[in-house]
Amino acid sequence: MRVGLFIPCYVDQFYPGAAIATLQLLEKLGVEAVYPKNQTCCGQPMANSGFEHLTGGCNRLFIDNFANFDYIVAPSGSCVLHIREHLHDDKQTQLANNISQKTYELTSFLTDVLKVEHLPSRFPYRVGMHQSCHGQRGLHLSSMTELVAPAFSKPGSLLKMVKDIDLIELDRKDECCGFGGTFCVTEEAVSAKMGKDRVADHLHHGAEYITGVDMSCLMHMEGILKRQGSKVKVLHIAEILNAE
Incomplete structure (x- = not known):
C-alpha cells in the first residue's frame, strides 16, 4: 500500500x-x-x-x-x-x-x-499515557469511562507491545488536559488549571514520561512540567513505538 x-x-x-x-x-x-x-x-x-x-x-x-x-x-x-x-x-x-x-x-x-500484533521496540521507563479528547470521543481510539461498555484502548494496546515498558494506571484515565486548541488562549486560567490537574495524576504515579497521540496536548503539559521544574518528559507515542 x-x-x-x-x-x-x-x-x-x-x-x-x-x-x-x-x-x-x-x-x-x-x-x-x-x-x-x-x-x-x-x-x-x-x-x-x-x-x-x-x-x-x-x-x-x-x-x-x-x-x-x-x-x-x-x-x-x-x-x-x-x-x-x-x-x-x-x-x-x-x-x-x-x-x-x-x-x-x-x-x-x-x-x-495494519492489524499490528508485535513491535520490535523497547522502552525501559515508567510511562503515563494521556488520552486526548479528540482521539477518544471523535475517533473512538479508546473507551470512555462514563459508559457501561467493554474497555479498550488502541494506543494502550500498542504500548503494551513495547518491551520493558512500565505503563502506569492513572486515577482519571480520560480527563481533559485543558489544551483544547484556541481554548488555551481564550480561557488561559481554566486551561492551565486543568493542565496542572492532569499532570499531577501522572506525577502521583511516578511517571518518567508522558505520552499520547497528540503533540498539542503533550506540548501543553510539557510547558506546565517545565514551569514546575519537573524532570518528567513528554514523547509522542510514535517515538516510543519506534524506540529500540
Missing part, C-alpha cells in the same frame, strides 16, 4: 522528532510512506475559531496533495478528526469524502488497517 504522510503544522515546526518516528515506524512495518512537500495547515485552527468558511484553500490543497494515496496517516488525532468531519470541496464532493474516510490517526491505522 502507498501511504501519504500528513504532518500537522505544530509537529513540523516544534516536534519534528514525532514526524520522523512516524515515518520510520511505518517503514519498519513495510509501508511505503510519502511526504507531500507542498502540504500546509489542514484548516483546523480557523474552523475551530468559527472561520470554517475561510478554509477553502486549505481544503483544496489537502485534496491536491493526498488524492492519489491508498491511505493518509497523521500523528495527530485532532487534525485527523478535522479532516474526517470537515474536509469539503463543492466542486469535488465525492473526492473530498473519499479522502476524509481514508485518513487515519497513526495508532488507529496500526491497529485497524
Whole structure:
C-alpha cells in the first residue's frame, strides 16, 4: 500500500522528532510512506475559531496533495478528526469524502488497517499515557469511562507491545488536559488549571514520561512540567513505538 504522510503544522515546526518516528515506524512495518512537500495547515485552527468558511484553500490543497494515496496517516488525532468531519470541496464532493474516510490517526491505522500484533521496540521507563479528547470521543481510539461498555484502548494496546515498558494506571484515565486548541488562549486560567490537574495524576504515579497521540496536548503539559521544574518528559507515542 502507498501511504501519504500528513504532518500537522505544530509537529513540523516544534516536534519534528514525532514526524520522523512516524515515518520510520511505518517503514519498519513495510509501508511505503510519502511526504507531500507542498502540504500546509489542514484548516483546523480557523474552523475551530468559527472561520470554517475561510478554509477553502486549505481544503483544496489537502485534496491536491493526498488524492492519489491508498491511505493518509497523521500523528495527530485532532487534525485527523478535522479532516474526517470537515474536509469539503463543492466542486469535488465525492473526492473530498473519499479522502476524509481514508485518513487515519497513526495508532488507529496500526491497529485497524495494519492489524499490528508485535513491535520490535523497547522502552525501559515508567510511562503515563494521556488520552486526548479528540482521539477518544471523535475517533473512538479508546473507551470512555462514563459508559457501561467493554474497555479498550488502541494506543494502550500498542504500548503494551513495547518491551520493558512500565505503563502506569492513572486515577482519571480520560480527563481533559485543558489544551483544547484556541481554548488555551481564550480561557488561559481554566486551561492551565486543568493542565496542572492532569499532570499531577501522572506525577502521583511516578511517571518518567508522558505520552499520547497528540503533540498539542503533550506540548501543553510539557510547558506546565517545565514551569514546575519537573524532570518528567513528554514523547509522542510514535517515538516510543519506534524506540529500540
